[in-house]
Amino acid sequence: MRGKTGSGVRLAVAGAAMVALALVAGCGNGSTGSNSSSGPKSPAPKVTADKALSAKVPAAIKQAGTVTVGTDSTYAPSEFLAADGKTVQGFDVDLFNAVMAKLGLKAKYESAKFGVIIAGVESGKYTAGVSSFTINADRLKQANMVSYFSAGTWWATKKGNPSKITQDTACGHKVAVQTDTVQVDDITARSKKCVSAGKKAISIDQYEAQDQATASVVSGKDDAMLADSPVVAYAVKKTGGQMEKLGSIYEAAPYGYVVKKDQLAFAEAIQGALKELISDGTYAKILTNWGVQDGKIDNPTVNPSVTG
Template structure:
């Protein structure tokens, strides 16, 4: 009888130890983000490929841009291959969480709301949400947007900035959302929209391609900073990228890339 009881206890303890081990393995929270990228030797960058000058398709269909050149240098120093993956910007966090991509690196604004779902790198660029209108427009302040059609990109920090000022938003005739800023600015040029709230870095790039067509209003929807987004809790990968970005700043590499795209060094 005692042998049977002892054997039963042994079996129970054995099973319990197996479940405990599995539980520890599943819930240890061990961060293998850097190891994951290193072992597959591939770093997948998610982006909206119509967001110049950060990441966009050139005339030959190749994805180029400031963020792309920065990422190429980072992944080269990491010893992994860079793969570019166009995503639906409005579903960027879902793409990240599903591991379709390893990061979001495309002029991604750091916000407290986004920090709840995204692990951010250190900020590397400063930006503003500006109001772009046609050159002959009388719009110059946020008050001038009363009864006007204002456009933003869906899921963008521009939309968040406008939504955060409900007293201004409530005066609009309509807040119109587009899948990308190229479409929003085309709508503005066609006279179907009165203004576009857009990242200053991106907006001024578009303006440089169509001199005299647009202007920037004197008021804006606030300043912000760009960062690289990783899966929540994946600190080791973020820290490795931060380390390399700092090295690039110190050895002048990031300055050269910035001068190529902006004519000056604007990297933080």
């Protein structure tokens, strides 16, 4: 769960790290739309507005017509930049576009660092945050959240696992993780247990973008990485067999759309749109189109009860 800690979580897109991953992968980089296989199997299904649901949208948002969305576009296949380096794409994007269309609205995506998006929603800079946010107690204190997907943490290592690392034998190994994610808390706690047991601490390499963490594993700089399950599955696929999944998925939790704390009515309208998309099959089509159907949920909820 890219659920980042505190206010934000995320395979990144641009700069030297992207180039590095493209070089080591040998088949396009792991997070951008550099070739056709980086995107969905087919175009996103078209969605028509529901008048009853549209009527539930707060007047100011309805009048604007376009919802400004803050997103960390470095987290393939959830949200990442297309080959033009500008257009944000991913299953999160296709699904939220469908939600907005059901409400008679359009979405405009603005790339931002993960850790500042929720604050941006609360300040009014963004109308919503869509960035694979794991729903947790800290975030629920800051904003309204609407569940729409379920993801867990997964590990990955270089093909063949040359360092013989496992989730339970990581002491003394070098492990990559993206900053501000729940995975940072995870690996930090594991390292403390190593030290308490008289073993070497885990050497934790934190990267601002997930593609940098992926590249570090492919290059052999780090022995393994951990990230949200759909991101790891996508990274393994996009690195052309140079990485492999390690262990199994654990600690599954819901992703949530982020809406300002005083916009409960808008959150409820989003929930209603999601329920319609689930009912008419559009939701399943979008997830299947991106190969992330294992994360589907049946009952989107506004501010669900969570622990941690």
